[in-house]
Amino acid sequence: MTNISKYDVIIVKFPFASSLKYKARPAVVVSSSLYNESSRDTLLILAISSNVNYKLNFEPEIVNWETSGLLKPSIFKSAVATIEKSHLLTKIGTLSDTDIKRLEIMIQDIC
Numbered sequence: 001m002t003n004i005s006k007y008d009v010i011i012v013k014f015p016f017a018s019s020l021k022y023k024a025r026p027a028v029v030v031s032s033s034l035y036n037e038s039s040r041d042t043l044l045i046l047a048i049s050s051n052v053n054y055k056l057n058f059e060p061e062i063v064n065w066e067t068s069g070l071l072k073p074s075i076f077k078s079a080v081a082t083i084e085k086s087h088l089l090t091k092i093g094t095l096s097d098t099d100i101k102r103l104e105i106m107i108q109d110i111c
Contacts, residue, residue, distance in 0.1 A: 004029055004036055004043060007095040009068045012045060013087040024089060026070060028103065043088065047079035058109045060102040069093025076103055078110050
C-alpha cells in the first residue's frame, strides 16, 4: 500500500458502533505523519458521508469533493475512529487546502 498521509481520502472497512460489522466507506486520515510512520498498525480517521441532508450544524460540506476522489457531494462526519491499517482498502485522493481548513475548524469545535 502507498504511504498514507494526513488529509488523504481513503476507502476503509469502517466499523459500525453498534456491532462488529464493517462496510466500505470513505474517510479522511487525521493522524500525523509521525503517528502514521510509527510501528503501530493503526490509523486515526474521520468518517465522510454523502448524506449531506442529514448533518449536524458543525459538520461541513467538502467543497472540492471531486478533486478529493469522492463520487458525490459529501460532508465530514463527527465520527472519529482508530482502525487497523489492514482495514484500509485504497487511497482515492487528498483534501484540498480549502477543505483542510474546514476540517481543522470542525476538529477544533468538537475536540
